[in-house]
Amino acid sequence: MELKPTPYRPFKWGPHYTTMGIRDMPWDEWIELDNQMQSFYYIKKHRIATRGNKVVKILPDRPGIVRSARHSAIELVHELSDYMSKRFPDAFTVKRAASGHILSINLVLVGETLDLPPPLAPKGSTKMREVSIPEAEEAMRVAAMLTQDDLILMVEGFDGRYYFQGGAVCVSGFWRMRDKIGLTLDEIHIQGHVPQYEEKLQQSMDRYFRRLAVEKPISRVTYFFQVIPQKSVRAPLDTASQSAAEPVVANDSIVDPEELAWSVTTNGNEESFVHGHPISPDNPPVVRAENLRLRGERQSLRRLPLSGAIAFTVRTYLVPLEDIAKEPGVPARMANTLRNWPEDVRKYKENGLFEDVMLEFLDRAVEKQRMEGGEAYVKDPGQGYPF
């Protein structure tokens, strides 16, 4: 797989506005795949082997509150297998039954074949079969290996609110599934202290979730920053290393040196992490430009046609700040965005951890681009900017 990760740089000139930031998503852009696929695969495999139900979980029915996501898990793994094999036929091949449903999927890039559970309903029928929680969790483990994304299932409760009822959340970096699973959309964001959630986002998000139509999927892009450990040799995610090939019981830092899955250097130990923001590590890390990463997220939302649950996907892109420094116009836009953060956004996104180092570095990069006659101040580079 030669394809490079999409360079999302969601930085706008001018004042900060808190909005949902969603756009319609063409159907063939549901899930992206690129040359980091193998690294993600090994990291996820390691996380599932070492974290089990902390990273893949389906909640049961909660009487009077909300139904289980177990049916949606089966539907999701079939939808994903079908999509990935059609969209990326060189990377995924499937074996189908005579009736057309997928029996197994071959991950060509890593040489593994995974069996799928029987489909949720026979072709042409809407009558869903019985599904157990272990079967649904196995389906989510398979689904996790098919994408670079984290996968979340939101189910509408009897009160009309959406509940986080299941997921395969292996590489979320700065929040843990165990702290959020079972909560409603509102509780997730309020307990995470998302800035201006109640004033600017809550109502529109609730409305969007209730109305999201099967044929109208949406996506959004957002960003965070992360400090990773100091080290002399960089191990970028697009070079799945030999050591990562046998990772199941290996050390986290060997499998995942950039701390994609959990941000130890920025947020401290995963087990003793205290849920919620702002960032508050026990020992603030040493921050240098070379160990700063942009943590971009591309998220998608679509309603699954049979079970009606909403599948929320999150693909994370870790990009060295040093690489961004070379991109025409981006350091200037990024520095402008940081300088325009309202105080609550600043506290949420960096809490005094790395802003000074980052701004100094970006300003130098802007100056270098200017001196070299480059386009240091491209305000609108087109191509769907700022996504």
Ligand code: HEM
């Ligand atoms: C239209 C859909 C959604 C919108 C507009 C939205 C918006 C946001 C925003 C604005 C933030 C703060 C970070 C940022 O600047 O992006 C955030 C954080 C977060 N969102 Fe969402 N969100 C959506 C859906 C979801 C769903 C379905 C989940 C389900 C798990 C979720 C889980 C989270 C989590 C875990 C965080 C981090 C909170 C923390 O820092 O602890 N979001 N979201």
